Amino acid sequence: MTDGVVRNEGVLIVGAGPTGLTLAIELARRGVGVRIVDAAPAPHRESRGKGLQPRTLEVLEDVGITGRALATGTTRLPFRKYFDGARVTDTDPFADARPTPDAPYERGVLIGQWQVERLLSERLAEFGVGVERGTEVTGFEQDEDGVTAVLADGERIRAGHLVGCDGGRSRVRKAMGVRFDGTTDATQSMVVGDVGAEGISRDVWHQWFASDGSGVMLCPMPGTDSFQFQAGPELDANGDPLPPSLESFQRIFDRYAQVPGVTLTDPTWLSLWRVNVRMVDRLRVGRVFLAGDAAHIHPIAGGLGMNTGIQDAYNLGWKLALATTGRAGPALLDTYEEERLPVAAWTLGVTTELYARVREAVKEPGTGVEAAAPPPMGTGYRWSSLAAPAHPATIGDPAVLRPGDRAPDAPCLDASGNPVRLFEVYADPRFTLLGFGAEGAEVADAVGKLAIEHEDLVQAFTVTDGEAGEAGEPGDLCDHEGHARRAYGLTASTPAPVPALVLVRPDNHIALLTQDPAEIASYLSQITTFPPKE
Template identity: 85%
Template sequence: MTDDGVLIVGAGPTGLTLAIELARRGAGVRIVDAAPAPHRESRGKGLQSRTLEVLEDVGVTERVLTAGTTRLPFRKYFDGAHVNDTDPFAETRPTPDAPYERGVLIGQWQVEKLLRERLAEFGVGVEPGTEVTGFEQDEDGVTAVLADGERIRAGYLVGCDGGRSRVRKAMGVRFEGTTEETQSMVVGDVEAEGISRDVWHQWFASDGGGVMLCPMPGTNSFQFQAGPELDASGEPLPPSLESFQRIFERYARVPGVTLTDPTWLSVWRVNVRMVDRMRVGRAFLAGDAAHIHPIAGGLGMNTGIQDAYNLGWKLALATAGQAGPGLLDTYEEERLPVAAWTLGISTDLYARVREAVREPGTGVEAAAPPPMGTGYRWSSLATLATPATPATTGDPAVLRPGDRAPDAPCLDASGNPIRLFQVYADPRFTLLGFGTEVAGAVGKLGAEHDDLLQAFTVDGGDLRDHEGHARRAYGVTDPALVLVRPDNHIALLTRDPAEVANYLSRITTFPPKE
C-alpha cells in the first residue's frame, strides 16, 4: 500500500464498514486485526433503523434482514409470574421517506460476517493476528509498528480497535469519563432446551435482581444477561456456566431447564467515556475506540457504523486528492457531538431501565432510544454555501442542510420503480433537479463535475416523482436543486446552479481549521 492508502486497525463493525466505504470508492485500504480469527459472540445485538439505511448504501441491509429478525416481543415475568408480552414497535409502519420502521435483532458476529463478505467482493480481506502496537506520523503519512516489528506505511491510519485502543493511547488523546466497578453484569451465549425462542424472556424480582434470555436468530443460542453472583464478601464472582445456571434457577423459577454449550462468558461494567479529539494529524478514531457507554438502547455498534459512514467518503476524497485540507476536520466536528449525545442518552436509558425492572409492568422496553443519525445542522459543511434564494417553501425547519436526506419512491427513465436511496448508492454527491426548468443546468453540472457528482432531473427525464413523495419529503414546490452528500445528508438546497458549482469547488479547497 502506498502513502495514499488507509490502514484500518480493528475489524469489528466500525472498521469493516469503513473499509467497505473506502474500497467501493477505489481508495487503497488495508485492514488488520489483532485477533487470530473472527469471534462468534452476540455482543451488541441490535441495528437501528438509521443504521439499516447506512448499511443499505453499503450493500448489506438485505442480507442483514435475512439473517436477523425485526419482530421479537418482550415477555416479562415478575417474581416468577408472567406479567405481559409487549412490542414497543407494534404500531410503527414504514413510510415513503423512512423505509425501515424498526431495528433488527442480530448477533454482532453475524453482522461482522456479512460485512467481511461484502468487503471481499471488493477484493479486500482482513489480516488476522496482526497487532498494531504504535505508530509514527509525518507530513506525508503514517508508519504503524506491529508486534512482530514489521512496519506498515500508509497515508492515513484509523483506530477502530475498541475501548482499550492502542491507537488512541499512541495518539495521546484523553479518554475522559467514569467506570462504575460496582455496576456490572454477566453476559454470555448459552443454549437452553425447553425455553420458547419466539420472545425475549425477562425475569425480574422484587429484590431488584433478574435474568434475561434473548434468542439469537440463526443460532440455537440465547444471549444471557444478569447481575453477577456475589461471594461471601460481596465481591462479584467470575462468570461461569455454573453461576449462570444458579442465577437462572433463582429468578426464572422454570424447573427442568439446563443451560448448556456456552460459547461466550463475559463481564460487562458501566463505562461512560469519550475522547476529547477524534483526529490527530493523519490518525483518526472511530467506534468504541472513541466512545464507550452503557449498554441500554444498543447504541454502541450503531454509533460506530455511523462514525465510519461519515469518515469514509471524506477519507476517500482525501486519498484521491479531491478534498481540501479542512474536509477531514469535519469528521470530528460532526461526530464528536453525536458521541456526547450518545453517552448522555444511553446513561439516562440505563438509569431508567434499572428503575423500571423493579416495577411489574415494564422491562427493557424502557430503553427504547430516540432515533439516531438525524443530521449535522451545526456542521460547517451545512453552511459551506449559503443560497441567495431558498429552494423550499413553508416551514424552514422541515429540511435544512446537514439533515438526513429522506427516501422516496420514484420511477426511472424507463418507468421502472426506483427509490431515492437506490439512486444515492453511488459513492459521489447526488444532485436532484426538480422541474424541467432546471434540466439544462443539471446536465451541465453533471458533465462538468462528473468525478464528484451524479445528476438527475426529477420530472424532467431521469426520474419521475409519480406520487409526489419526493417533492413532499424535500419541501419542494417550485423548481429547485437539492445536493446530497455521499453519506446521504443534505449538502445544499437552492435554485441557483452557481451555488451547486461553488459548493463542489469548495469541497476540493476546503480550508483547515484555524
Template identity: 85%
Template sequence: MTDDGVLIVGAGPTGLTLAIELARRGAGVRIVDAAPAPHRDSRGKGLQPRTLEVLEDVGVTERALAAGTTRLPFRKYFDGAHVNDTDPFADARPTPDAPYERGVLIGQWQVERLLRERLAEFGIAVEAGTEVTGFEQDEDGVTAVLAGGERIRAGYLVGCDGGRSRVRKAMGVRFDGTTDETQSMVVGDIEAEGISRDVWHQWFASDGSGVMLCPMPGTNSFQFQAGPELDASGDPLPPSLEGFQRIFDRYAQVPGITLTDPTWLSLWRVNVRMVDRMRVGRVFLAGDAAHIHPIAGGLGMNTGIQDAYNLGWKLALATAGQAGPGLLDTYEEERLPVAAWTLGISTDLYARVREAVKEPGTGVEAAAPPPMGTGYRWSSLASPAATVTTAATGDPAVLRPGDRAPDAPCLGASGNPVRLFQVYADPRFTLLGFGAEVAGAVGKLGAEHDDLLQAFTVDGGGGDLRDHEGHARRAYGVTDPALVLVRPDNHIALLTRDPAEVADYLSRITTFPPKE
C-alpha cells in the first residue's frame, strides 16, 4: 500500500464493507484486526432492507439471502402457556422501487465471512493478530504503531475497532453518553435438542422477565437472550451454561430440554454513547467505534455498514486526488446525525421491548425498528441551491437531493431486463437523462466526465434504458425532460433540467471547500 492508501483498523462488518468499497474503486487498502482468528458469534443477527440494498451494491446480498432466512415467525409464551404465533411482515411485498420488503436473519459471523470472501476477490485479506496501539499524523499521512513496534504508513486511517476502540481513544474525541449498570442481559449461542427451529421462541413471565431462543440459520445453534441471574448483592452473575439452563427451566417450563455446546457467552449492559466527532485530520471513526446503543432493533451492524458505504466513495476519490478538501467533511456531517437518531430510536425500542414482554397479547415484534437509510437532506452535498423541480407544472419533485435513490425495473438497450440498482453498482456517479430532449447533453456530460460519471438516456436518443412500465418516472417524480444525478452511494445528488448544473455539481465535488 502506498502513502495514499487507507489503513482500516478492525475487520468486523463495518471495516470489511469499507475495505470492499475502497478496493472496488481501485484505492489502496490494508485491513488489520487484533483478533488472531475470525469469531463464530451470532452477535448482531439481522440485516435490514436498506442494508441489503447497500450490500447488493457491495456484491454480497444474494449470498446473505442464501445463508440466512427472511421468514421466521415469533412464538410467544406467557407464564409457560403458548399465546400466539405472529409474523409482523406477513403482508409485506417487494415494490418496484424497494426490492427488499423485509430483512434477513443471519449471524454476524456469517455476514463477516461473506464480506471476507468478497474482499478476497479483490486480492485483499485481513491481517489477523495485528493490533494498532497508536498513531501519529501529519499533513501528508498517518503512521500507525503496532503492538510489536512495527509502523505502517498510510494516507488515511479509519478506526472500525468497536466500542472499546483504541483508535478513538488515541484521537482524543469525546464518547458522550451513559452506561446503565442496572439494566443488563446475558446473550450467547447454545444448542437445544428438542426445541423447534422454525419459530423464534419468546417465553415471558408476569414479573417482566423471560428468555428467548432464536434459531440461527445454517447452524445447529440458538441465540439465547435473557435477563441475568443476580448474586446476593444484586449484581449480575457471570454468564455460564449452567446459569442459562436455570433461566431456561424457570421461564420456558419445558421439561427434558438440555442446553449444550455453548460457543459464545456474554453479559451485555445498556450503553448509549456516541462521539462528538467522526474525523480528526486524516483519521476517521465508523461503526461501534463511533456509536453504541441498546441491542433492540439490531441497528448496530446495520448502522456501521451504512457508515462505511457513505465514507468509502469519498475516501476513494480523496486517495485518487479527485476530491476537494472538504468532501471528507461531509462524512461526519451526514453520518453523525444518523448516529444520534439511531441512539434515540434504539433506546426507545429497548424501553418498548421491556414493556411489551409484560403483556400477554403483545410480542417483541411490536418493537420492530423503523426503516433506516432514508437520506441526507440536510447535507451540504444536497444544498437548497441544487433543489429544483422536474415536473412541467412546477410542482416539487417526489424526491429531493440527499434522498435515497429508488430502484426501478427497466430494459437495457438490447431489450434485456435491468434494474436501476444494477446500473448504480458502477462505483461512479450515475446520470439518468429522461427524454429525447436531454439525450445530447447526457452523451456530452458522460464523455467530458467519464472518470467521475456514467451516463444513460432513458426513453430518448436510442434509449440506453427503456422505462417500459413507467416505474422509473414515477419513482423519481419525472413528468418532463429531466436530469437525475445519483451519488456513488445511491443517494440523489441533483434533480434538474439544466446540464450546466450537473457539470457544476461534479466540479464542486473535486473542489469542495473545507469547513471553516
C-alpha cells in the first residue's frame, strides 16, 4: 500500500453474483489480474433466479461448470396445475425436445441461484482467485490511466478497469451518473421465499390458481429440502402489500391450494418483489462498466435475469482481457455496449410481455406457467461492427448462418481419432479458425502462421470431410459424419461461393466467413487496433 492505495492494474469487479463471478473467471483464465469484492459478509443460500437456459449452458460449458450444474440441478420437472383446488393437468413443455449435433442442450436446468454461485466460486478458486466478502465499494474516481475505488473502511483500490455487477440497487451505477430509465409498478407485486413443505410431493412443480387470477406455486429445489414459494402478497387496509412471513405464506397456501395437512416450515428466505422494468442508457463510462441487474431489471417471467447477466459477462470478458493486456485496441470495449444494450432492451420487452401472458394464462383451467416459455436468447449479434459483412447471396435468408450468429456445435474426431466436439475446441480463450476441405487446409496453413504474428490471438484447424478416415495431423479435425459442414452451411445447396474459412470469436460467435485468408489477416489486424464503427 502506498499513500493509502493498493496497486492493482487489473480489473476490479464489484458484486459476486453470477454475473460478477462469470466475468472474474473469464478474466482469470486469460491471465488477467482480477479482484472481486462483495458487500455481503457471506454467501447467501437463496434460490432467487432458479434456471439456466440452453444458451447459458453453452456459455457455462466454456466457463467450465455446465457438467457440475447438470449434476446439481434437474432438467426434468413436470408442471402440475390445479384450478380452484382441483388438479387439472400434468405437463412437460419440453417433452418432445431432443439435443441435436449443433445444439447439445435441448432444455434448461432447474437450479438455485445460490448453487450456481457456489459452482462459479469453486471454479474461480481453481484460478487462485477468491471473493473478498464484507468489502463494500462506496465510490470511485477515474482518470486516463485507471480507476481508484474507495471502500467503506477507507481503503483505496487502484485498477485498470472497474465493472459494477452489484445488482438492481447498484452503487456503481449511481456513481457513474447514467440514466436508469423505466417504470416501477407498485400495483403488481409478489412474495417469494424458500420454505420447507411437509406432506407434499417433490416430483412436480405445483401451481395452484383461482378464477380470480390469484394463486400460489411451490417449486421443489433440487439438492435441497426446500421449495421456492411464489404468490401474490396479502394486502393491508390500504391495499398495500404486507411484509412476507411464514405465517402469511401459510395463509396464502391454505387459501389457494386447499390441501389439508401441508405445513410450511423453515423459512430461509422471504422477499417482497415489485414489477420493475428499467435499463441504463449506457453500459460504459470511460473505464467503468455495468453488467447484469446493475444495468437492467425486468419481470421475472421467463427466468431471463440470471441468464442475461451471465451472457453480459461472457461478452465483456474476452474483450476486457484483450484490451487490458494491450492485445486489442481500446475501442474494442465499445462493442460491449453496442452488442449487449440491444439485448437488454429485448429482454425488458419480452419479459414484460411474458409476465402479462402469465397473468392471463393462470385464469384459464387449461393453461399454465409453461404457456409463457420465453423465446431463445443469445442467438447472435448480426448488427455488430465485429460481424464482418455477410456474403450477398445469404442476406435476407434467416436460415443461413451469418457473421454475428452463435457458432454451432458439431461432433468431430481429433488428430488421434478420438471424439471431440467443436464446443470443446472453442473452449480455448482465443479466436478459432476452421479451414474446411482441401482448399481450406491450404489457407488454414497460411492463417495458422498469423497466430504467431498476433501473439496467440487465434488457433487454427483444418477440417477434413471424413472420407480420409482419421484427421491424421496435429491441428486437424475430421468431420466424419458431416455435421460440421451442415452446421456451417458448407453443402452443395449453399449459394456460391461457399466459404471455406470460418473464424469464431472467443465467445463462440461467428466473426467471419470467407475463402480469402487475407480477409482473416485483415480482421485480426483490426482487432488489435479496433477502430470505432463508422
